[in-house]
Amino acid sequence: MNKIKKFVSNLLKDYFSEQDKKELITILTTSLEEKVEDLVEQGTPVDKAIEQSINEFGSADDVLDAFPKKDVDHKQKLIMTRKHQFWYAVLGYILIVGLAVFFNLTFLAFFHNVYWFIVVAIGMVFWPGTMFFHYREAKK
Amino acid sequence: MINSDIIRGNVDAIILKLLMEQDMYGYELANVIKTRTKDKFSIKEATLYSAVTRLESRELISSYIGEKTRGGKRRYYRITSFGKAYYAEIIKDWQFMKEIMVAIIGSDIG
DSSP states (O other): OHHHHHHHHHHTTTSSOHHHHHHHHHHHHHHHHHHHHHHHHTTOOHHHHHHHHHHHHOOHHHHHHTSOHHHHHHHHHHHHHHHHHHHHHHHHHHHHHHHHHHHHHTTOOTTTTSOTHHHHHHHHTHHHHHHHHHHHHHHO | OOOHHHHHTTHHHHHHHHHHHOOEEHHHHHHHHHHHTTTSOOOOHHHHHHHHHHHHHTTSEEEEEEEOSSSSEEEEEEEOHHHHHHHHHHHHHHHHHHHHHHHHHHHHHO
16 A cells, blocks of 8 residues: 555655645545555455556646646746756855865865865855745745 | 546536535545446546545535445545535536527537
């Protein structure tokens, strides 16, 4: 039965806010498990019943079909934008701090014996940090 | 096969109507829809169960855990009085829609 929950969680991983998702996963999993039990009672082997239920269930798009399109689109767009912004910030952070480390440890004689890149690394945290916060707010 | 988009837009009405007849669990709803439409239309369970969740969050239906006649437990859904009122509204809209469509394309339907 764990397989079903995994399947449903995976199906919805990019959609809905955390709380809605949790609720939806619980209900969808319950309904699918009930179907498996019904099929097993009718004589289908468990493995086959699970497989059949998963195959017949439908896609993430079918789940989204059940919700007013406007709500889903708007929310979804915001979450995706925030997600992209967050990852952009993480990459930017790695690039800048990477450069600082490189300069610090290689050819810059300036403060050669001081690990000044740590200051840059801490200072730049604000960027991915802020973006992560925005992303988390959008998912709520 | 009928364009399922049209029916999908009316999933709420279908679920509420079936629950007015008797309490049912998710897969039972899917089965009844399939049987009653003589297999012409089987709604994706992903859509059906999600619609059920949405109706429950709007308090148009409520759920309880009930025993099945044989064996396991099932999460049954029942329509609330709010749901019944909402269903009456849907029927009114349908009635209105039907009158309009009959007035305009009625002669072609026969």
